[in-house]
Each structure stands twice: as structure tokens, then as C-alpha cells.
Amino acid sequence: MKLGISKKKNNYLFAPGQEIYFSSGSFGWETEDETVNICRSRILFIIGVFLFIYLVIVIRIFNVCLVDGIQLDREAFSYYRPKSDLVFPVHRANITDRNGIVIATNLPTVNLFTNPKKVSNAKLIARKLSEIFPTISYEDFLIKLTRKSSFVYLKRNISPHQQALVNSLGFPELEFQPSEIRVYPQKELFAHILGNTDIDNNGIAGLEKSLNDRLSSSTKDLRLTVDLGVQYAVREELLKAKEKYGAERATAVVMDINSSEIIALSSVPDYDLNKRGFKDKNIKFNFATLGVYEPGSVFKVFNTALGLDSGKIKITDSFDATKPLKMGRHLITDYRVPAKWLTVGETLIHSSNIASALMALKVGKQLQIKFLKNLGLFDRIDNLEIYEKGRPLHRSEKSWQDDTVATTAYGYGISVTPIHIITAFSSVLNGGIYTPPTLTFESNRKSKRVISSQTSMDMRKLLRDVVIYGSAKNANIDGYEVAGKTGTANKLEKGKYVKGKNMTSFVAAFPINDPKYALIVIIDSPKPSKETWGFTTSGWNAVPTGGKIISRIAPQLNVQPNYDLDTQKMNVFKSYTEKN
Amino acid sequence: MSNVKTAITILWFLFTIVIGSYYFVLTNDVQNLEKELAQINRDIENDIRDIHILEADWSELNNPERLKVLAGKYISLDFIKPEQIINYSALPLEGEVFENPTMFAKNTRGLRQLANSER
Numbered sequence: 001m002k003l004g005i006s007k008k009k010n011n012y013l014f015a016p017g018q019e020i021y022f023s024s025g026s027f028g029w030e031t032e033d034e035t036v037n038i039c040r041s042r043i044l045f046i047i048g049v050f051l052f053i054y055l056v057i058v059i060r061i062f063n064v065c066l067v068d069g070i071q072l073d074r075e076a077f078s079y080y081r082p083k084s085d086l087v088f089p090v091h092r093a094n095i096t097d098r099n100g101i102v103i104a105t106n107l108p109t110v111n112l113f114t115n116p117k118k119v120s121n122a123k124l125i126a127r128k129l130s131e132i133f134p135t136i137s138y139e140d141f142l143i144k145l146t147r148k149s150s151f152v153y154l155k156r157n158i159s160p161h162q163q164a165l166v167n168s169l170g171f172p173e174l175e176f177q178p179s180e181i182r183v184y185p186q187k188e189l190f191a192h193i194l195g196n197t198d199i200d201n202n203g204i205a206g207l208e209k210s211l212n213d214r215l216s217s218s219t220k221d222l223r224l225t226v227d228l229g230v231q232y233a234v235r236e237e238l239l240k241a242k243e244k245y246g247a248e249r250a251t252a253v254v255m256d257i258n259s260s261e262i263i264a265l266s267s268v269p270d271y272d273l274n275k276r277g278f279k280d281k282n283i284k285f286n287f288a289t290l291g292v293y294e295p296g297s298v299f300k301v302f303n304t305a306l307g308l309d310s311g312k313i314k315i316t317d318s319f320d321a322t323k324p325l326k327m328g329r330h331l332i333t334d335y336r337v338p339a340k341w342l343t344v345g346e347t348l349i350h351s352s353n354i355a356s357a358l359m360a361l362k363v364g365k366q367l368q369i370k371f372l373k374n375l376g377l378f379d380r381i382d383n384l385e386i387y388e389k390g391r392p393l394h395r396s397e398k399s400w401q402d403d404t405v406a407t408t409a410y411g412y413g414i415s416v417t418p419i420h421i422i423t424a425f426s427s428v429l430n431g432g433i434y435t436p437p438t439l440t441f442e443s444n445r446k447s448k449r450v451i452s453s454q455t456s457m458d459m460r461k462l463l464r465d466v467v468i469y470g471s472a473k474n475a476n477i478d479g480y481e482v483a484g485k486t487g488t489a490n491k492l493e494k495g496k497y498v499k500g501k502n503m504t505s506f507v508a509a510f511p512i513n514d515p516k517y518a519l520i521v522i523i524d525s526p527k528p529s530k531e532t533w534g535f536t537t538s539g540w541n542a543v544p545t546g547g548k549i550i551s552r553i554a555p556q557l558n559v560q561p562n563y564d565l566d567t568q569k570m571n572v573f574k575s576y577t578e579k580n
Numbered sequence: 581m582s583n584v585k586t587a588i589t590i591l592w593f594l595f596t597i598v599i600g601s602y603y604f605v606l607t608n609d610v611q612n613l614e615k616e617l618a619q620i621n622r623d624i625e626n627d628i629r630d631i632h633i634l635e636a637d638w639s640e641l642n643n644p645e646r647l648k649v650l651a652g653k654y655i656s657l658d659f660i661k662p663e664q665i666i667n668y669s670a671l672p673l674e675g676e677v678f679e680n681p682t683m684f685a686k687n688t689r690g691l692r693q694l695a696n697s698e699r
Contacts, residue, residue, distance in 0.1 A: 066607050089629035102639040108629060185639035232644035233659070479662035552659055561662040568670035571663040 088219040090180050092201055095194060096221050097228040098263075103186050104194050104208070104273075106201065109157040110176040112166060116147045119173045129154060129174075132165045156199065157181040182208075184273035189231055191270035192286035193224070193439065195387060203387075205284070207439065210387040214442075224439050225261035230254055233552040235266040238521075241545040242268050245536075246527035251287040252549060253418055257426045257509055257518045260435040260445075263557070265289070265419075287522070289381075292390040292415045296489030297351045297538075298425075298507045298520075299411030304348060304462065305428045306371040307359045309455040315344050315462075319355035327403040332357050332410075335537075348462050348485065349470035353410040360409035361402060368405055369397060374450045375424035375434060377416050383436035383445055390417040411487055421507055422520040429463070429483070429509045429518070432456040464512045471539040475508060475547035479561030480554050483515075484508030484546070486538035491525060501525045504538035506546040516559055521546040 090106035097103055119125060126141035133155055144152050157179060158166070166174055182197045184190070195206020201216070203209035207224075215222060238250040254264040267287040271278050278284065285291070307313035318341040325332040337350040347355040360368060372378055372394075380391040393415040395404050407413040419437055427434035432451040451459075463483035467476050471486040484507055491501035504523045509515040521542045526532075532540040554561070563571065640646075651657040 066604065087625055089625065089632050094635070101642060102635050105632070105636045105639075107633060107636060183636055185636050186643060189644075228642075229644060477662070551662060555660040555662055555665055561665055563663070563666075565667065565670055568663075568666040569672075572666060572670060572672060575664070 090219070091216065092180065092182065092197075093215045093219050094221045095207065095215070096223050097226050097231075098224060098261075099228065100221075100223070101228050102221075103190050103224070103228070104182065104184050106180040107183050109159070109179050109181050110163055111156045111179045112154045112158055112163075113175055113177055114145065114152060114154055114173050115150050115175075116145055116152055117150055119145050121171075122146050125169075125171055125173065128169050128171075129166070132162055132169075133158075186228065187272045187274060188270045189228070189235060189266075190226065191273055192267050192284075192288065192388075193226060193265055193386065194273060196273055206286070206387055207385055210385055211440075223441050225256070225263065225441065226265065226439065227263050227556075229556050230553045231264040231266060233556065234264040234549055235268065235270075237545055237549045237552065238266055238268045240548075241521075241523060241541065245523055245529070245532070245541045247523045247525055247541070249282075249285075249287055249522075249524035250545070251291065251418055251520075251522040251524070252545075253288050253422050253520050254549075254553065255422050255426055255437065255518045257430045257515045258433075258435075260423055260426060260437045262419075262437055262439050263517065264553075265439075267291075286386070286388045287418065287524070289384065289386050289417055289419045290388040290390045291522075292393055292417055293503050293522075294412055294415050294489045294492060295421055295505055296411040296487035296503070297353075297356075298421055298485050298487035298505045299408065299414070300348060300351065300356045300487075301425060301428060301459070301463065301485045301507065302372065302375060302377070303356050303360055303409040304344060305451050305455055305459050306368060307363050308344070308458055309371075309451040310363050310367050312363050312367075313344065313359055315458055318343050319347060319352075319358040321347075321352045321354040321358075323354075325354045325357055325406070327357070327406045328401070330403050330407060332406060345462050345465055348466050351410075351471055351486065356409040357406035360405050365400055365402070365405050368408065369400060371450075372408070372414075374448070375427060376436070377414070377420055377424055381419060381423070381436060383438065383443065384419065385439045385443065389419075392416040392420060411489060415492075418505075418520050418522055421505070422518050425507045425509070425520070426518045427451070428459050429456060429512075429515050460509075460512050460515065463509070467508070471537070472506065472508070472543050472546075474539060474544040475506065475550065477510075477547055477551045477554075479563055480510050480550060480559065481512045481562060482508050482510045482547070482550055483512040484519075484543075486543055488537040500536075502536050504536070504542040506538055506542035508546055508550065510550055510554060511559060511562065513562070517553075517557060519546055519549060521549065 089108050092106045094102050094106075095104035116122075122142060122145040126138050126145055129141045130136060130138040136155065141154065144154055154174070155162075163176060166176075180201055182201055184194065193206055195208040196204055197208050198204050203212035203215065207222075208215065211222065234252050234254060238252055241247065242250040249267065249269065251267040252264070253262060253266075255262055265288050267285070269280075269283045271283045308315060321334060321337060321342045322339045324334075332353050334350075334352050334354050337352045337354075342350065342352050342355045344359075346352070347359065369378075378392055378394060380389050382389070394408075395413065404413050423437045424434070427450050431453050432449050432455065433447050434450045435447040436445045438445060460483055463485055464481060466472050466486075467482050467484055472482075472484050475482050475484060487505040487507070489503050489505075490497040490499075491503050492498075493501070502525065504526060505520065507518070507520045509518045523538075523541045523545065526536045526541040528534040528536050
């Protein structure tokens, strides 16, 4: 019911039956029409508000789905980024041998850590963890869990199985952090070459240290020049030799004679790279590259090459070895050498100190120093990638007098490392080119000529005779023409020669008609035995060891033996009869 | 005129809806593809990690010491000796040595001498 009277505001007079509403918003009473209008506008307002809210929600949904969504999605999956550039599972490059077999690698692991301030039940957690990790005691875990710090490693580098076990305990305080561990699948085999890393995967020895930047900045495999099979054969023969001759140490290096790539390098005793905390420092000593020693008669190779190459000595020249040679304070004598005039060849075959000294004196100081420098025997081999490198010990040029010239001729008064000797030896026999040694295919090296090709050819012949007729007969391997030179020197300990202790060396190349590989074997302090007739000279220990190494590695290195057809057929026949 | 205007407005409205829907579907597809790509990448990374671990395992399995023991135990193989390397011309015909060694020896001087000395 609508009445005109009601349109008037603040009208207190109402018709009978008229509906009267109390309006809180106005001063007085309102009629029905006004109320409807107010309701209508309020409803419209509420609809508007809801529409606005819906609009906001729609816009937001649109925004979230289409605009932010892409960004959020990216963030959500950022753990797996980048998309175009896949993440390699580890951050340190593998090291492989020359055939691509992995010899050092990082494996992804996890570290178990916690915030001790958040640990609620330390005793229970410690007990459970000590059950999962039996090597760590309950007390140790408890100490860690109750430490007053906000971060503590409970166990580093745990296995996936252990991680699953820890997870199954259900303690939210125990957290995992991705990590890596350096693993050496071949254990001791490349111990002195590879070195080791610390717990944070930083190199602390060997190639791991010297090439730390290369290994940690790129995940591309670092391919070494060493051969796994050859390395194994060399190490096994060295272990046998060390045991057989009761030696303190045995070392060997196999080198590609033309490229100076190191094919094998081993020094025993050695150690398992996967284990830590060795107390015996001796086992970590890489004698092959760090062991500076007086090599003895193997130096006669360089002395003879120098003499022939200088033109001052002809291969037919003879030297008086009938009596000892007095040089100042030194009296140079020979050991089991016929007292007669010796030719250059006989000097090497009988390893005459006297004749070698006479040869060197004829050549002179200046040429000798220049030649030894050229062969790299005066300097540390900086080019070699390994961290542990020895610096040769020698007299200064000023104090290099005639007695030094004479003693250097047969390898006394100068100390070098085995790697120095084999590199210089290779350059004498490979045609006369010196190339610095290397362990990787990534090195930049410069070669240089040190002797003429003709001198090199002559040296091959002379050193072959040493193996056929001289002190290296035990290395005259059937099928391979080996050439080499022995060396036995008194061992120097704390500046004094130790009586009865020898450093024996054997340096060889094969096959000598076209040399492919060079080998050096050093036996440190071999003991006399019945088998060696009481001798401790090189011919009784280093040489047979070298011979065994050559006969094992030559077939592996694809060096064809020089048997004629008849012998080959006989070998087939013998092999058949042996089997039956 | 007003009808034309209305039609154009409706057309524009429909066009906007179509474009919007298409854009919505396309974006959704891209998101799904990105997720798929991320999953594929995760799978590849997992495979790379597995291969990486297997390479280490393979190296350990190829440890010469282990192979030596296994070869000695199961196939009686030993290290190759220099005399086992022969030229092609020294290779016997199939069964020549094993069935008739004398025939094989017949044309070989060294073997003939060996056979004579044994007689």
C-alpha cells in the first residue's frame, strides 16, 4: 500500500493501516517505497562488489595461469636447470688411461648433517645412527648431536642404502646435502701418478694436485698416456723383484721412445688411493720422478754418445784401462773389467769406469756440461705434469773440474731422477731428438736435436752388444732385440756412501732395429742371495726384472717379435706338444 | 546501423574469446611441453649419472688383478708370450698340427731337425 503522504520525510502523521518502518539511517520513519529503493540499491551495490571480487579472481586466475604460471613453473623446475645445457652429475673430471679406462672418478654421494640446536632426542638419534654406521660409536654421534653449533656433519659421503636407512628413521632433524667422493677403481695401480684429493675434492698430490684447475674447471675426461695393462705388468714384476731381492724399493718407467709419452710409471711400495691415514711416509714417495740418486754406469751411455757426437772420439778408438786412473783425491778403478786397452764398444760391454773417464777427459768440461744440459740432466723437468719432481744435484760450472768430468762420465758426482735418465736415454736412441716427457695428451712440448742421427745409430749397435755380450745378458729376450745398459752405484744416505748398499739400474730400449719403447728399472738396496751368487750388482736384479717386464709388455704393446718363419712354426708345434 | 554495430561488437567479442581461448590452450601446451622437457632432461641426467657410476664400476671390474684370477679360474688363460705372436704364413691349416703334426713338420726345417734329434 502506497500513500502519497508517506513520500514526505519527517512526517509523523500516518494514515490508518499504513505500514510504518523505523529507519535508523534517518531522523524519522520511512515509507515502503523508500525502503524498496534502498534495498534495490543495496542489492545492486552488493552485486557490484561481488562482481568486482569475481573479476579480480578471474583476472588473478588468468594472471596466475598464463603470466606468472610460466615464471613459477620455471622456478619450480629450476633445480633441474639448465634445459639446454645438461648438468653433469659431478664437478671434477674423470682421469682415464690411454685406452679410455677410468682410473679416477667422482661419484655422487650425500652428506648427513644436522642442526644440533633443533635436535630434540639426541640419545635416541645417536643410538639409531650408530646402528646404521657401525664404524662410528654412539658416543661420537652423541657428542656431535649435542654440540653447541648450528651445523654439524654427522657422516660424510654415505651410500644410497645408508641414506634410505636414515630416511626410514623419520627424524626431521637429519638432513642430507649432495656431495661427491673421489674414487680410484684401480686402487694402488696408479698411486704415484694420480696422487690424491682431500675430503673437499682438492688435489693434494700427484696429477690431482698439479692439474687441479684443469680437473675442477672442466668435466671433460683427462686422458693420460699410461696404459692400464702395461702398468699392471710393470707393477707386478716390481713387486716380485722387491720381494725376491729383499729390496727397499723398486721403480720402473716405460716410455714411448719417440714421443716421450710415459706408458707406465710405478714405484713400490705404494698405497691404495681409496684409503687414508697411512703412517708410513715412505709409501707415498714417488721415486720415479722425485727420487734423485747417483745413477752410476748408465751414465756411460750419455758419455759415449757425447764422445762420438763431438767427433773427438771415433768408434774404433781405444782407451788404456790397464791401471787405475788418479784424479786429484779420487782413484778411479774398475770392477771385474779386463785390464787392457778397451775400444768404445768394450768400454760399454765391460762397463769400464777408467775408459769412460778417459773418454770424458778427451771431450772436455765445456762440451760435457753443454751436452748434459741439452739432455735436460741439469734441470728439473718442468714440463712433466706430475707435482712431485726432483731437481738434479750437480756441481756448479765453476767447481766443475777435471775430477768432476771424470766421475760424471760413469755416473758419480751427479744425481738425477729415473725420469731424467729414461728421457735422455730415449733421445740418444730415437735418432737424436730430445722431447720432454709427458703424462697427458694435452701438453705443449718442443723437441730438439741433441745428437746426430748417425751417433744414435751407432749407440743402438753398441748398446745391443751390451745385452748380447755384456752385463745385461739376462735381458736378452728371445724374439726381441733389446739394447741397454746396466748401472750399479753405492747408495748415498745422509751424504755418505753406505757399504754394501747399492742402487742398481737398468735402462733399455726395444726392439733396437726400430726402437719403440724405452724402459728403466731401479732396485734400491737389493740383498745378496744364493740365487744371485752373493752379488748385488745390476746384472743380477735390475736386468732380469727388466727382461721379464719387456717379455710381458712387448706383446701387449703390439711389438712384433723377430722370429723367422721356421721358428714361428716351431713355436706353434711346441705349443701344441705342450698342450698334449 | 545499430544492428551492424551490434554484429561487429559480437564478432569482436567472439574473436576475442577465440583468441583468448587459443592463447590459453597454447600456453597450457607450452607449459606441459616444458614440464615434459624438464622431465626428459631429468631422465637424461639420471642416465648420465648412472652411466658415470657404471663406468667406474666397469673400470673396477676390469682390474687386471681380478681378470687374471678369473681367467686362471675359468678359462685357463695366461699372459701372451712373444712366441705366441706369429705371421700369417706360419699359421697351420685347420687341423694340420693337431691331427697330423708330422705333416706340419715336414716342410719346416727347424721342426725336421727337432724331429730328427728326438729320434
